Structures are given as structure tokens and as C-alpha cells.
Amino acid sequence: MNLSRRSFLKLSGATGLGLFFGEKIFDLSPVMAQVKLLKIKSAKATPTICPYCSVGCGLLAYTENGKLINMEGDPDNPVNQGSLCSKGASVYQLYDNERRLTKPMYRAPGATEWVEKDWDWMFDRIVERVTETRDKNFTAKQTIDDPKTGSKIDITANRTDAIASLGGAGLDNEECYLLQKLMRGLGVVYLEHQARI
Ligand code: SF4
Numbered sequence: 567m568n569l570s571r572r573s574f575l576k577l578s579g580a581t582g583l584g585l586f587f588g589e590k591i592f593d594l595s596p597v598m599a600q601v602k603l604l605k606i607k608s609a610k611a612t613p614t615i616c617p618y619c620s621v622g623c624g625l626l627a628y629t630e631n632g633k634l635i636n637m638e639g640d641p642d643n644p645v646n647q648g649s650l651c652s653k654g655a656s657v658y659q660l661y662d663n664e665r666r667l668t669k670p671m672y673r674a675p676g677a678t679e680w681v682e683k684d685w686d687w688m689f690d691r692i693v694e695r696v697t698e699t700r701d702k703n704f705t706a707k708q709t710i711d712d713p714k715t716g717s718k719i720d721i722t723a724n725r726t727d728a729i730a731s732l733g734g735a736g737l738d739n740e741e742c743y744l745l746q747k748l749m750r751g752l753g754v755v756y757l758e759h760q761a762r763i
Pocket of ligand 1: 619
């Protein structure tokens with residue numbers, strides 16, 4: 567179809583008006599709400615937290631036959647009362663996404679390619695690296711000025727400055743507790759959380 571600029575503007579205007587009056591004459595909102603309800607009618611709703619940022623908005627995850635079918639803001643959550651920002655509103659795509667990684671990927675130092683590894687291999691490698699870094703950079707004792715006498719004294723430090731830990735908004739209270747216990751056990755002193763930075 568050969569559309570001149572004038573005909574294109576006329577057609578766009580007519581389409582816009584049609585949609586406008588269509589919406590005014592036929593109120594589609596109850597139908598749309600019903601369609602949404604039908605989708606989640608027999609689904610199980612499980613409250614959870616948005617993993618993206620430190621606001622920690624509440625979500626409802628709807629599952630049916632063990633499969634996630636929808637996610638939306640939790641109206642009972644006092645933080646967001648059902649509303650979500652555009653990022654949170656798209657959280658379902660974290661799950662339903664052909665680009666989502668479902669297996670651990672490893673890129674060796676200096677390498678340009680990522681290779682797939684199994685979880686056991688990955689966990690062993692993480693433990694190996696953490697242990698090696700911590701042992702090479704562990705300070706058992708350190709010398710400080712005695713605040714009372716001003717003379718030098720040795721104190722127990724049991725710390726490493728070579729590792730830092732950054733918690734994320736996806737971690738719940740219990741996970742944060744376990745993480746800081748592990749880190750303090752290793753002597754890590756740089757403990758941060760996404761909510762503070
Ligand atoms: S919905 Fe938006 S504001 Fe709320 S936690 Fe997720 S990313 Fe943050």
C-alpha cells in the first residue's frame with residue numbers, strides 16, 4: 567500500500583480515536599482483570615522477595631503443577647503494598663528466559679572462553695581458591711601501640727584483608743547470618759551488603 571504522509575497521519579488519527587472511543591464505550595478493565603484471575607485461579611501463591619535491589623519489595627510467585635506461571639507484587643507486603651518498579655515487574659523473565667544460565671560456567675585465568683562445569687567441580691575450585699588466598703594472607707598476630715602505656719604490644723588478630731564479602735538483596739536473614747558466620751570464621755573483616763552501598 568502506498569501511503570502519503572497526509573494519508574498516514576489521517577490513518578493514525580483515526581486508529582487512535584477508534585482505540586480511545588473503544589476504550590470509553592467498552593470498558594475492558596474488568597475483562598482484563600478476569601483474564602488475569604483465570605490464569606492464576608488454581609495456582610499456589612508463595613510470598614517471596616524481589617532479588618534485584620535493597621528496597622526488598624514483596625512478590626507473590628504463582629505455581630501450578632510445580633511450575634512457575636506468574637509473578638506479581640504482593641499487596642500484603644508493607645514495603646511495596648503490591649506495587650513494583652519496571653525492573654521488579656519483569657522479574658518473571660529471570661525464570662522464563664532462553665538466555666538464562668542454568669549450569670555453572672568457568673573461565674580460567676587468562677582464558678577467553680567460558681566452559682561448562684558441574685557443581686562439584688565448581689565448589690571444589692571455590693574452596694581451593696578461598697583457602698589458598700586466606701592462608702597466604704592471614705595475619706595471626708599484629709603489633710599495635712598500647713593505648714595505656716604507648717609501648718608496642720602484640721595482639722591476636724586472626725584476620726585476612728585479601729577477601730571481601732558482599733551480600734545481596736536476594737539473601738534472607740538466615741542466609742545473611744550464615745554468610746557472616748562463615749566469613750568471620752575465615753577472618754574476613756570486609757563484610758558489606760548491597761543495601762549499604
Ligand atoms: S521491585 Fe524494583 S524497587 Fe522493588 S526490590 Fe525489585 S528492583 Fe527494587
